[in-house]
Amino acid sequence: MSMFHQFHELWVAAGPFSVLGSVLVALIVLLFAWLALKDCPFGWVEARARAGRGFVNVSHRFESEWSAVDVLSYRVHRGKLIVHYRVTNRSDEFCGFGANQFRAFQHGIAIDRSGPEADYLRGWERNVTLLPGASVTLNQMFLLCDKSPVTVVANYCEDSDGGPFVLPVANVKADK
Known part of the structure; x- marks a missing residue:
């Protein structure tokens, strides 16, 4: 039986739709x-990080009544933007935020990894609590794709009515 006949039988048996x-x-x-x-x-x-093949230029300081974010350094390597920055609690109370996909280096902070959700998250999310006046230094990696501009949005120590810090990244040449 030829291949055509086999296909025809399958077609008739299964129905064209x-x-x-x-x-x-x-x-x-x-x-x-x-x-x-x-x-x-x-x-x-x-x-959210999207960028063309081009350049990266990260603004270096963001402040609000509650916190400050200082971008210490950044680099682009193999399609990823790696930002090294410090978050400082400027209020006189504890503040906390969820931080994802980074390594936190302790400097006057407490990292809470306990709770029933810890097994579910498997280390991908950490809740960071900053003491008054304390700071935490973070490394965070963002994927870069073929669209621009890059926008990194991060909420740190802000009340629910406050807007997020937006770290604009302009088009500046990235390494290949």
Whole structure:
């Protein structure tokens, strides 16, 4: 039996609509996969980072009544923006924030890893509590994709009515 006859028997047995439906579903899945890879939705939590092949220029200081963020250094390497920065609690009370995907270096802080959600999070999220006047130094990595500009959005020690700090990243040449 030839390949054509086998295909024809399969076509008749399955019905043309089921075959066409499965082809259509496969094309839709491929389209969504392409869109997902194109738009880089796999960025780090607590940050959206998108940039073209180009340059990175991070503003160095952000202040509010409650906290200050100082960008100490940054670099771009193999499609990733790595930012080294310090968060300082400027209020006279404790403040806390969720920090994702970074290594925290203790400097007057407490890192709370306990709680029932700790097993679920598996180390991807840490709650950081800053004492009054204390600071924490963080390294955070952001994925860079083919869109610009890059915007890093981070909430630190702000009340629920306050807006987030926005660290604008302009187009400046990145290494290859």
